[in-house]
Structures are given as structure tokens and as C-alpha cells.
Amino acid sequence: MDSDKECDSGSESSADNDNDVFDFNIMLNAANSTERRLNAEFEVLTTDEVVELQREIIDKVNVLLKLPTSITRILLNHFKWDKERLTEKYFDGSQEEIFKGAHLINPFSKEPKVVRQNTSHDGPEECEICFLSLPPNSLTGLECGHRFCLSCWQAYLTSKIITEGLAQTISCAALGCDILVNDVIVTKLLSEESVKVKYQRLLTNSFVECNQVLRWCPAIGCTNVIKVNYFDSRQVKCKCGHVFCFGCGENWHDPVECRWLKKWILTVVSDSETLNYIAANTKQCPQCNVTIDKDGGCNYMLCRNQNCNYHFCWLCLDSWRQHDHFNCFKDNESRNACNALEMRRSSPNRYMHYYKRYANHLESMRLENKLYDTFNQKIDEMKQHYRTWIELQFLKTAVDVLCQCRQTLMYTYVFAYYLKRNNHSMLFELNQMDLESATEMLSEYLECDITSENLADIKQKVQDKYKYCEQRRTVLLDHVHEGYEKDWWDYIK
Structure with a gap:
């Protein structure tokens, strides 16, 4: 956009709106193009579609194996x-070994199946669990030859399904027998519909959990499944809107790899006392010691004490006008070098440094998400002053970019925590510092009181800043990804 000047004149206003539409459509098309590319790499399946996929796989295998569906399911x-x-x-290989390993009786085996002494069906039969004597052909058994009454089977299966949560790995009820009960027999024996439904859900869940190209969406209440062509740590987006990493199931955490994020989460969970300390939402003004609550995402703080009015940074508590956004860890002896001792992960000060910044961006992102509601109200107010919907969409775009930058910055501190210091890591820290500085400024702009009178000025500043933030975010991520490809990064083991 060349100009965002606001005028009452109809012709000039139309020109501005045309530019707004052009600029917004460019961004919209770019975002849609990226989403289409990502969606081409995966698909979102409903539970019914997962069941159908399961049946298709069984049918394809059965074309070759010529086995009963129930047996093929257990083998798969x-x-x-x-x-x-x-x-x-x-x-x-040896088919006999395959069936034995899968806890099945080989249907093609020439060896006679195990026959129990009480399986002569000409006279009364005795259940091997309750020892009741029942009329001939009243018991049901598996290929292993163990037979039980219907009541005992139902009690056994219900316990396994409801209490233990088993489905694919339910074995014969006979003590010491490991032959598996197939789904056909389970469905035939069960009478309670609720148990059957639970059993089908467990079968579907087992299919997804042990399939490398499938993963449940981790969003609360979502029952969709993501299917990819091959396993990889990649960004996927469910139809419910949740974006996560297919590799580990956590929120999308670029630029840090899954293995380091898992270590980080374990470190955070195990250090609960430290977290209780650093998770506090209040700090004292470094000039007058008045307690200050942080209720917004921006790290620019102004002490409201009339005798103070000190401007400072929430993270480092230095003067806002003079602080230099130190984003890499440096001890008190040297702010320009990091030796091997400083880089030890066991250093509590180092851990505190990185976790405090990680937690701060996480909290800021949570607070800034509230801006969506604020700006929706603001848009409704502005419409009364004859502002168009397109004209005000820069606010939503800015918050989208702001939250993306917060999320990226949050995970850069996890990445940096495990990173050894070299020339490439120093460049990474410079990119991180640039993005952090621009993000804080964008956050500061968005927390200003926007009115119809100052909208033109705020709009120009916000648009310039969120475009710059997105540019710096891209530069940072591209540099990290290039480092992965060229093996630039050394880690603290």
C-alpha cells in the first residue's frame, strides 16, 4: 500500500479502499496458497472414515492372503x-511362526487342534470357569479348544473391555492360554450395546495408535484423525482449527525439534518449585518498588505511581529507552562471551533465563488472544462511523501475526537452551533479538486506544510493523531450517 490516508472525500476514500482490498487480497491469496500446500500433504478423517480405511486395508491384504477377515485384522x-x-x-518366512507370534492358531496347520477332555458334545458339558454342567453345544470356544458358557464369556469380555480398556489383545479366558479372541466372536458374544460401542471405539483407537501415518487430533473434544503419506514432524491443521506437530502431537513448535521439546517438557515438569517462583505475575518497579501486575501481552511497562512514572522492560527491568533486549544468556562477569561453564544445562541461572522468556511469551500469547474479542467490538464501533469491513481487517491480521511471532519466539528459547554457542548460533540470536524487538513494538501499537480520529495513523504503523515482523520471522525460521540441512547446529547433550 502506498498510502493509508483517511479522507471524507468520496473519491480519495475509494482509492484508499481499493488499495486496502488489493493488499488484503494479496495476503489472503498467499495464506490460502500455503494452506492448500499443507493440506495436500495430509488429510483429515472422521471416525467413520477411519473405520472404512481400516476395512479397505484388510480387504487389500485379503486379496493376497485369502484369510478370514478377523484373522487378517489380528495379523495386521x-x-x-x-x-x-x-x-x-x-x-x-515361516507362516507357522507368524501365526504363533500373533497369538493365533494357523488355520492351514495340519496338526490337530487342542481338544479338551470335556469337549465331547454328545452329553452335558462343563464350563471351565463356573463348572456348571450344561446341555450339549451350550459352550462356546476358540480354535485352542477352551470352551465356556455364555454368561462367563460375557463377564470376562466386559471386564477386559470396560475395566482394562482392551480390544485387539483380549486373549482366551483359559488360564495360561494366549490365543487372541477375534472381533467376530466378541461381537457375537456380547449383548450389551454400550459394551459393543466401547469395543468398536477401542478397535479404532488401536488402529490409529499403532499406525505411523495416523494420529488423533489432540484438541479437547475433537474426534478427527490426521492421515499423512509418510511419518514426519510436520505442521498439520485439523478441521476443528487446531494446529499441531504430527510427529509428537504437541502444538506446532517450529523451530525446535521434537526430541528437544520432549526433553524441555520433562525438565519443566520436574522443576515445579522453580516454576512456582518464575510463574508469578507480579513484579516490583525497579525505581520505586511499587508492585505491578502484568495484564497485557506487551513487555513495555509504565509505573503508575505518580511520583515515579518509570518506563521499563518487564523481562529485564531495565529502562525501556535504554535496554538492549539481551536475548542470549550472559552472566554478570561477561555480557559478551559464553564459555563452556556458562553453557552447562545444569546451571540454574541459565535455565531460569530461558524458561522465564519462554513462559513470558506463552503468557503474552494467551493475553493477546483476548485482543480478538476487543477488536471485534472495535470493528462494530467503527462501522458506525462508516468504516468498511475490509478497511478494518488489518487489526485481525496484525493479531494473527503477533500470536504467530509469540509462538515462534517461545520455542526459539527452547531451541537456544540446548544449543552450543558458535557463529551460526550468534546469528540466530541476532535474528531472535530483531524479531523480539519488532514483536514488542507491534504489541505496543495494538494495545493503544484506537479511535476514529487516530485510526489512519495507527493503521499505517500497525501494517508496517506486522509486515516487518512476518519478514523477520521468516528470516529466523529459514536460517534455522538451513542449519538443519547443513548441520550447523551443535547441541548440549
Whole structure:
């Protein structure tokens, strides 16, 4: 946009609106293009579609194996639903070993099945659990030859499904027998509909959990499944709107890798006493010692004490006009060098440094999400002054960019915590510092009181700043990704 000047004149206002539309559409098309590219790499399935996918895989395998569906399901589950590996082992290896490993009786085995002494069906039969004598053919059993009455089977299966949460790995009720009960028999024996529904859910969950190209959406209440072509740590977005990492299931955490994020989470959880200290939401003004509450995302703070009015940074408590946004850890002896001792992860001061900044961006992101509601109200107010919807969309775009930058910055501190210091890490810290400084300024602009009178000035500042923030975020991430490809990064083990 060349100009965002606001005028009462109809012709000039139309020109500005045209520029707004052009600029907004460019950003919208770019965002849609990125989303289409990401969506091409994965698909979102409903529970019914997952069940259908499961049936399709079984049918494809059965074309080659010529086995009952129930047996094929157990074999596929044994091979983690890797149909290529199953068919390869089935035709190249010992079929008897495959069935034994899957806890099945080989249906093609020439050896006679195990027959219990009480399985002669000409006279009364005795249940091996309750020892009741029942009329002939009243008991039900598996290929292993163990037979039980319907009441005992139902009690056993219900306990396994409801209490233990088992489905694919329910074995024979006979003590010491590991032959698995297939889904056909389970469904036939169960009478309670609620238990059958739970059993089907457990079957579906087992299918997803042991399949490398499937993952449940981790959003609360969502029942969708993400399907990819191959396993990888990549960004995926469910239809419910939740964006997460397919590799580990956590929120999307670029630029840090899954392995380091897992270590970080374990470190945070195990250090609860430290977290209780650093998670406090109040600090004292460094000039007058008045207690100050942080109720916004911006780290620029102004002491409201009339005798003070000190401007400072929430993170480092230095004067806002003079502080230099030190984003890399440096001790009191030297602010320009980090030796091996300083880089030890066991240093509590170092951990505090990185966690405090990680937690601050997390909290700021949570607070800034509230800006969506604030700006929706503001947009409704501005419409009364004949402002168009397109003209005011820069506010939502700015908050989107702000939250993305907060999330990226949050995970850069996890990345930096495990990073050894070298020339590339120093460049990373400079990029991190630039992005952090621009993000704080954008946050400061958005927390200003926007009125119809100052809208033009605020709009120009906000647009320039969020475009710059997005540019710096891209530069930072591109540099980290290039480092992954060229093996620039050394880590503290």
C-alpha cells in the first residue's frame, strides 16, 4: 500500500479502499496458497472414515492372503498395520511362526487342534470357569479348544473391555492360554450395546495408535484423525482449527525439534518449585518498588505511581529507552562471551533465563488472544462511523501475526537452551533479538486506544510493523531450517 490516508472525500476514500482490498487480497491469496500446500500433504478423517480405511486395508491384504477377515485384522495389528511388511513376511518366512507370534492358531496347520477332555458334545458339558454342567453345544470356544458358557464369556469380555480398556489383545479366558479372541466372536458374544460401542471405539483407537501415518487430533473434544503419506514432524491443521506437530502431537513448535521439546517438557515438569517462583505475575518497579501486575501481552511497562512514572522492560527491568533486549544468556562477569561453564544445562541461572522468556511469551500469547474479542467490538464501533469491513481487517491480521511471532519466539528459547554457542548460533540470536524487538513494538501499537480520529495513523504503523515482523520471522525460521540441512547446529547433550 502506498498510502493509508483517511479522507471524507468520496473519491480519495475509494482509492484508499481499493488499495486496502488489493493488499488484503494479496495476503489472503498467499495464506490460502500455503494452506492448500499443507493440506495436500495430509488429510483429515472422521471416525467413520477411519473405520472404512481400516476395512479397505484388510480387504487389500485379503486379496493376497485369502484369510478370514478377523484373522487378517489380528495379523495386521501384530505388524502395526504395515501391510507391505506383513505380506513380505507371510510369503517369504515361516507362516507357522507368524501365526504363533500373533497369538493365533494357523488355520492351514495340519496338526490337530487342542481338544479338551470335556469337549465331547454328545452329553452335558462343563464350563471351565463356573463348572456348571450344561446341555450339549451350550459352550462356546476358540480354535485352542477352551470352551465356556455364555454368561462367563460375557463377564470376562466386559471386564477386559470396560475395566482394562482392551480390544485387539483380549486373549482366551483359559488360564495360561494366549490365543487372541477375534472381533467376530466378541461381537457375537456380547449383548450389551454400550459394551459393543466401547469395543468398536477401542478397535479404532488401536488402529490409529499403532499406525505411523495416523494420529488423533489432540484438541479437547475433537474426534478427527490426521492421515499423512509418510511419518514426519510436520505442521498439520485439523478441521476443528487446531494446529499441531504430527510427529509428537504437541502444538506446532517450529523451530525446535521434537526430541528437544520432549526433553524441555520433562525438565519443566520436574522443576515445579522453580516454576512456582518464575510463574508469578507480579513484579516490583525497579525505581520505586511499587508492585505491578502484568495484564497485557506487551513487555513495555509504565509505573503508575505518580511520583515515579518509570518506563521499563518487564523481562529485564531495565529502562525501556535504554535496554538492549539481551536475548542470549550472559552472566554478570561477561555480557559478551559464553564459555563452556556458562553453557552447562545444569546451571540454574541459565535455565531460569530461558524458561522465564519462554513462559513470558506463552503468557503474552494467551493475553493477546483476548485482543480478538476487543477488536471485534472495535470493528462494530467503527462501522458506525462508516468504516468498511475490509478497511478494518488489518487489526485481525496484525493479531494473527503477533500470536504467530509469540509462538515462534517461545520455542526459539527452547531451541537456544540446548544449543552450543558458535557463529551460526550468534546469528540466530541476532535474528531472535530483531524479531523480539519488532514483536514488542507491534504489541505496543495494538494495545493503544484506537479511535476514529487516530485510526489512519495507527493503521499505517500497525501494517508496517506486522509486515516487518512476518519478514523477520521468516528470516529466523529459514536460517534455522538451513542449519538443519547443513548441520550447523551443535547441541548440549
